Amino acid sequence: MIPTISTVPADSVIYQRLHGASFYDCHAMDIPPTDKSALALYLQVVADTPGWVNALMALRNRTVRLVGLKNLGHLGDVDAGKPAGDYRVGDRVGIFSIIHLADEEVILTDIDHHLKVELSVRKHPHKVSISTVVHTRNLLGRCYMLFVTPLHRRIVPATLRRAKF
Template sequence: MHTTPHPPTITTVAVPPGSAIASALPGAYFADSYETTDPDPATSALQAWLSTVAQVPGWTNRLMALRNRLVRLAGLKDLGALGGDAAHPLRDAASYRVGDRVGIFRIRHLADDEVVMGQDDRHLDVQVSLTKRQPPEGPPRVALSTVVHVHNTLGRVYMALVVPFHRRIVRTLLARYAAR
């Protein structure tokens, strides 16, 4: 008998306490975090991120391309593709350092168990973290957290428009990573 594997469970959680990204929470306009079972606990957080964005669905890339075209009209940054592009291709995890660009983000914190990446613009500052942890009981976990600080009305409008897409993208990325 052939059985279909169950999709990975993605859980909404608090930004992991003690994580580097948790220090960005004070004053945040928006923060969320999703967690699932880590299919490859021996890899670094950065390698997990690279594996995750290497599997970006086509619809996500199309949304990013649309986002980039629209925000250029408002004088904001065209970030390129989430998983890298010709101008910023993904590299081997060991070659990255703090300050390097990984797809649309720059690395701000780099440790084996957490990578924090961010992108600042005049309307908002975004930080994303992939954190790996081993709870006292149960399987290893991986969390994808986002913290956003807005600077003005444009930032609030932007967030109102992108949050529904953000949540779907993050959950999809985590599910694809966990199902590897």
């Protein structure tokens, strides 16, 4: 199964957040039929984050400290022993916090003074889509995205590709 660039699903909650976004994208991939929730699928995806992604996150964290941004940790820094069903809106899941939680879609966010990132994992029949929506808040956010955008476009498909669905 190979991830493909897709459109943000019009029936998703994240679609309503596109207005005014500085950046957004969506990657989708076919998966076998599953009764897992969207959050369980997200946990499955980040459980096997490629090592080079964690290395980039470590570099990012060291670099952005110089301009006062927070250390996010690694994408896969989640509690492997905590089942998806134990999470609630407001809980941290690795580098993100849950702001929307339903069986078919979870939206996670991280907000800093330079930008607001929202990530949606949307479960469809036989497919999963991951949409990212970014609203920059200032010049620092716009400069940050100049460096992050090309990397992001590689990270999501690479992480999806490694997921064991």
